[in-house]
Amino acid sequence: MAYHAAYDAWNRDGEAFWGRAAGAIDWYRKPQRIFDGDLGVYGLWFPDGETNSCYNCLDRHVAAGHGDRNALIYDSPVTGKVEHWTYARMLAEVETLAAVYLDFGLSKGDRVVVYMPMIPEAVVAMLAAARIGAVHSVVFGGFAANELAVRINDTEAKLVVSASCGIEAGRAVAYKPLLDTAIAISDHKPAHCLILQREQLAASLDQGRDIDFSAAMDRARRAGVSVPCVPVAATDPLYILYTSGTTGQPKGVVRDNGGHMVALKWSLPNIFGVGPGEVFWAASDIGWVVGHSYIVYAPLLNGSTTILYEGKPVGTPDAGAFWRVIADHGVSVLFTAPTALRAIRKEDPEALLARKYDLSSLRALFLAGERADPDTVRWAEAVLGTPVVDNWWQTETGWPIAGNPLGLGLLQVKHGSAAVPMPGYRVKILDDGGHPVESGTLGNVVIELPLPPGCLPSFWKADDRFRDGYLREFPGYYRTADAGYIDDDGYIFIMSRTDDIINVAGHRLSTGSMEEICASHADVAECAVIGIADPIKGQIPAGLLVVNANVTKPPAEIEREVIGLVRERLGPVASFKTAVCVKRLPKTRSGKILRGTIKKIVDGESWKMPATIDDPAVLDEIAQVLTARGIGAA
Ligand code: COA
Ligand code: AMP
Numbered sequence: 062m063a064y065h066a067a068y069d070a071w072n073r074d075g076e077a078f079w080g081r082a083a084g085a086i087d088w089y090r091k092p093q094r095i096f097d098g099d100l101g102v103y104g105l106w107f108p109d110g111e112t113n114s115c116y117n118c119l120d121r122h123v124a125a126g127h128g129d130r131n132a133l134i135y136d137s138p139v140t141g142k143v144e145h146w147t148y149a150r151m152l153a154e155v156e157t158l159a160a161v162y163l164d165f166g167l168s169k170g171d172r173v174v175v176y177m178p179m180i181p182e183a184v185v186a187m188l189a190a191a192r193i194g195a196v197h198s199v200v201f202g203g204f205a206a207n208e209l210a211v212r213i214n215d216t217e218a219k220l221v222v223s224a225s226c227g228i229e230a231g232r233a234v235a236y237k238p239l240l241d242t243a244i245a246i247s248d249h250k251p252a253h254c255l256i257l258q259r260e261q262l263a264a265s266l267d268q269g270r271d272i273d274f275s276a277a278m279d280r281a282r283r284a285g286v287s288v289p290c291v292p293v294a295a296t297d298p299l300y301i302l303y304t305s306g307t308t309g310q311p312k313g314v315v316r317d318n319g320g321h322m323v324a325l326k327w328s329l330p331n332i333f334g335v336g337p338g339e340v341f342w343a344a345s346d347i348g349w350v351v352g353h354s355y356i357v358y359a360p361l362l363n364g365s366t367t368i369l370y371e372g373k374p375v376g377t378p379d380a381g382a383f384w385r386v387i388a389d390h391g392v393s394v395l396f397t398a399p400t401a402l403r404a405i406r407k408e409d410p411e412a413l414l415a416r417k418y419d420l421s422s423l424r425a426l427f428l429a430g431e432r433a434d435p436d437t438v439r440w441a442e443a444v445l446g447t448p449v450v451d452n453w454w455q456t457e458t459g460w461p462i463a464g465n466p467l468g469l470g471l472l473q474v475k476h477g478s479a480a481v482p483m484p485g486y487r488v489k490i491l492d493d494g495g496h497p498v499e500s501g502t503l504g505n506v507v508i509e510l511p512l513p514p515g516c517l518p519s520f521w522k523a524d525d526r527f528r529d530g531y532l533r534e535f536p537g538y539y540r541t542a543d544a545g546y547i548d549d550d551g552y553i554f555i556m557s558r559t560d561d562i563i564n565v566a567g568h569r570l571s572t573g574s575m576e577e578i579c580a581s582h583a584d585v586a587e588c589a590v591i592g593i594a595d596p597i598k599g600q601i602p603a604g605l606l607v608v609n610a611n612v613t614k615p616p617a618e619i620e621r622e623v624i625g626l627v628r629e630r631l632g633p634v635a636s637f638k639t640a641v642c643v644k645r646l647p648k649t650r651s652g653k654i655l656r657g658t659i660k661k662i663v664d665g666e667s668w669k670m671p672a673t674i675d676d677p678a679v680l681d682e683i684a685q686v687l688t689a690r691g692i693g694a695a
Contacts, residue, residue, distance in 0.1 A: 063469040064481065067331070071484035078484060079106065079514055082327045083319075086362075087121050088112045089292040092319065098511060101296075102524050103532065103539075106320035106514040110295035114318050115159075115192035117326075118361035119152040120290060125364075128152075130338060132361060134390050135181045137371035138382060139228040140261070143389075146181055148364075151188075154181075158189035159288040160281040165220055165253050169194030169291055172216040172301070174251070175347075176200045176209060176240060178227035179371040182257050182274065183347050184357055186222040191299055191318075194291040198301040198313070201348025202227045202234070203568075203634030206242035208311070212303050213247045215313055215521065222274070224257040225264035230376060237264030244270075295319020301521045302350060304456040305562055305571035306530070313521030314456050316353075321459060324485070324515025325359040328460045332452070332483065333427060334467035335394050337364035340422075342390070344370055344383065344397040349568070350456040351430060355396055359460075368392065374401040381414030388418035394467075395423060398430035398567030399437050403597045406437070412444040423447055425467050429454060430567035431599050432555060435476035453479035453555050455541065456569070457531075459515045462486045462508065462541075463553045478552040485513025490547055495535050498546075505559060506545045507538035563592030563600045565636050572602060572656075575637060578630050579604050584612045584619050589646055591660045593639075593693045603639040603663065603692060605683065607646055616642035641690055647680050649673040659683060663693030 071078040076095040083092060092110030100108055122130070128149030135144040146154075167173065173190045175197055177183035183199070190197040198216045200209050213221065223240050226233040237256065244250060256264055257274035266273060299318045303311040333355075335341045343355035347369075360367035368390060374383055374397075383405065387395060406412075425448045426441055433451035441449045448471055452464030465472050465480035472480060482488045487509035490498050498504045510532070516539075520527045534540050542562065545555040558564075561573040572590040579588040586609045592600035604627075608619060620640040627637040647655040650673055661668035662684050670677055687693060 062472070064466050064472060067466075067469055068482070068484050072487075075485070075513075079323060082514075083107060083110070083323045085326045086112060086319070086322045087117055088319075092295060096511065102519045102527055104511045105296045105518055106317070107295035107323070110319045111292045112295055112319055112322065113191065113194070113290035113292055114299050114322055114358070115155060115188045116290040117322055118188060118191075118358065119148060119155060122148045122364045123152050127337075127364060130364070131366040133181060133184060133367050133369055134340070135369045135371070136386055136390065137179075138377040139231075139371055144181065151185070154185045154278075155188045155192060156288050157278050157281045158185050159192040160284065160286045161255070161277045162189055162193055162195065162220065163288060164277075164281070167193060167195050167219055169293065170297070171195045171220075172218040173197050174200060174209075174213055174216060174218040174221045176202070176221060176223040176236060177257070177347075178202050178224055178236070179346060179369055180224065180257070180259075181369060182222075182224070184369065187300070187347070187357055188361075192288060192290050194293045194297065196298045196300060198303070199348055199353065200303070201346060201634065202236065203348070203632050205628070205630055205632035206239045207246065207630045208632060209239060209243035210247040211311060213243055213251060214249045215303075216301055217249045218251050219253070221251050221254045222257075223254060224274075225259050226262040228261060228371070230373075233259075233262035235262055235264065241267070293318050296518070298521075300353065302353060302456055304350075305569050305574065312526065312530075313523065314350075314517045315519055315521050316459055316515075317518055320514030320516075321358070322362055324460050324513060325354055326362045328483075329359045329363040329365065329468075331468040332461055332464050332466045333359075333394050333396070334425065335360070335363065335365055338366070339393045340366045340368065340391050342368040342370070342386065342392045342395050344374070344395065344401060345430070345567075349430075350459060351396070351398075354459055373404075375404045375408050379414060380405045380408035381417060384415045384418040384420060387420050387423050391422040393422055394425050394427065396427040396429070399428050399433045400431065400566045400598055402428075402437050402441050403599075406440055407597060412440075415444050420445060425450055427452055427464075429461070431564040432477075433479075438476050448474065450474070451479045453543075453553065457517045458512065459517070462488065475548075475550075475552050478548070478554045480553065481551055482553065488547070488553060489538065490545065491535055491538070500547055500549050503544055503546045503556065505535065506541045506543045506553070506555065507535050508541060509538055512539055563602060565592070565600055565602065565634075566598040568634055570602070570631075570635055575602055575604065575627055575631065575635060578627050579606060579623050579640070582606075582619065582623050582626060584608050584614060585623065586610075587646060587654075589654045589656050589659065591656050591663065593660065594664045598636060601639070602635060602637050603641070604637065605646060605659065606640055606642050607644070608642055639692060641686060641692065643683055643686055645679055645682070647683065648675050650675050655680075663687055665693065
């Protein structure tokens with residue numbers, strides 16, 4: 062099998078393996094050294110290579126005569142638009158925006174925050190930054206002003222590129238007021254904001270700071286300056302993508318240029334089985350890592366056609382939306398999160414809408430972002446008649462740690478498993494003491510160092526936080542913070558997180574950060590936020606609040622206010638719609654809140670009374686309150 066040959070080749074000589082893979086990328090200076098373990102936090106890939114990610118995504122394909130090939134198809138049921146962007150057009154737009162960036166005084170290493178909906182200009186904004194060696198940081202549109210402010214502050218961005226609005230469930234969501242608030246509360250102030258006015262809702266521009274995107278592009282176009290790609294070190298940052306941590310402070314995952322390109326370029330044909338010129342659709346959002354890697358960079362590096370879909374799996378206009386896009390654009394491989402399929406299945410359990418469309422172009426469906434539950438996988442297999450492939454990875458790794466490599470030849474599918482480790486990753490299961498466990502035994506999932514190309518070299522300006530959070534607990538290994546097991550055939554099963562992260566509709570969120578917000582309400586003495594099972598979103602957060610003594614405000618009012626606070630500070634993406642006032646929280650005798658036990662009770666799972674519990678009666682109390690409110694299976 063090609064997979065075993067590839068994995069063995071990497072296992073025998075990892076540097077030779079990645080050195081060969083690096084041959085698929087164009088370099089200004091070809092790396093002589095493949096990996097240096099003495100550099101950075103755990104080593105750096107291709108330390109003496111020089112390259113440019115925009116060049117490899119666009120210029121090289123145009124230079125090779127593929128300028129007429131579609132780079133991107135923008136399919137937007139929410140605006141009724143479909144646009145085809147060839148590689149030549151994409152390059153021209155990126156060059157123009159790069160000229161605008163230079164006019165603003167941006168240069169190599171400067172940061173650009175991109176806060177945009179799913180429109181082609183967002184991709185242009187990312188690649189234009191890459192072209193001049195600037196570092197982009199995309200912020201998901203569903204986050205609130207405070208989250209945006211944290212990112213503007215931490216990156217010290219010189220420029221923010223944004224749009225007047227996004228479109229959600231038939232309504233325009235104004236982005237500009239969120240941006241204005243973010244800048245007002247951020248200590249760092251970007252010099253300029255470039256605002257794309259959308260016809261659905263215009264924004265008022267702040268004289269001096271805000272510049273109209275289209276007008277700036279027109280001026281640059283008229284000036285006709287050409288902007289060559291700036292060579293950067295392979296180890297220079299391409300982007301920073303913030304992801305939830307165990308506190309309210311998100312972690313800035315850094316991605317380099319060289320290793321990232323080598324890994325993604327290898328992954329698209331070998332794991333996803335997609336060739337140049339073929340249409341690949343990652344139905345995610347550019348604000349998430351799946352969007353960065355598989356809407357933008359991997360398909361463009363590979364000379365494939367990517368789809369940028371501004372819509373939902375349901376409601377735009379119906380549960381046949383995904384099938385229509387596959388048929389309209391001849392999608393070869395689709396990649397989405399299981400939650401999207403659960404949403405479709407709920408609306409159209411028999412998949413009657415799928416019968417309206419010709420889905421014959423589709424070869425496979427890849428699922429990631431959360432565990433692909435066997436029931437959903439079986440349903441999708443029956444509807445599509447293609448392999449449905451789970452793959453497991455994280456914002457930190459940037460590409461699959463484990464999967465079933467369609468391109469190398471599909472291995473046996475085991476429902477509930479993300480299949481086997483990809484070359485580059487030696488995955489182990491350790492107990493809490495750091496000892497390997499027997500196959501089939503649940504434990505901490507770790508990856509032997511060094512991480513392969515494409516994975517984070519560190520956090521933005523926070524090496525120690527990276528070491529402390531990921532490398533210290535199990536020396537020699539990267540801690541994934543996932544729990545799982547490996548079976549006798551080497552198949553990996555990822556079951557849950559070992560930290561406070563929950564997965565809500567494929568979106569990664571920290572319950573700790575929600576607790577910080579709940580606790581900031583003047584009437585809340587203490588709280589616990591847990592992720593409870595949800596049939597569509599996988600998990601949704603629920604907050605248990607203990608109110609200060611002497612508060613006379615009705616509990617329902619406090620609950621409403623706390624829900625409003627989380628929406629306002631973290632954003633609607635948190636789906637935080639359940640808050641319940643309780644008399645007290647169950648705790649251990651040392652004062653630790655027993656979140657895990659509450660969650661089991663709410664989810665209707667079997668649970669044992671923790672031996673260390675301070676007062677067992679509290680659990681019954683909580684169960685009664687939740688049952689009375691119809692929350693969970695309690
Ligand atoms: N801008 C502004 N608001 C946004 C937003 C954006 N880009 N994305 C989501 N929101 C809002 C939604 O409108 C919703 O607001 P509401 O509480 O007022 O209804 C809230 O954030 C929660 O959004 P979401 O979790 O997406 O729920 P939903 O009910 O709108 O849709 C699904 C549910 C399952 C259809 C949707 O989550 C989905 O398509 N998921 C696909 C998986 C995915 O993209 N995963 C990413 C990683 S692969
Ligand atoms: P994110 O960084 O947002 O991509 O979230 C990464 C986390 O999502 C992982 O650490 C897992 O907890 C979870 N996850 C992603 N893909 C899978 C999968 N295929 N199976 C199980 N869990 C997954």
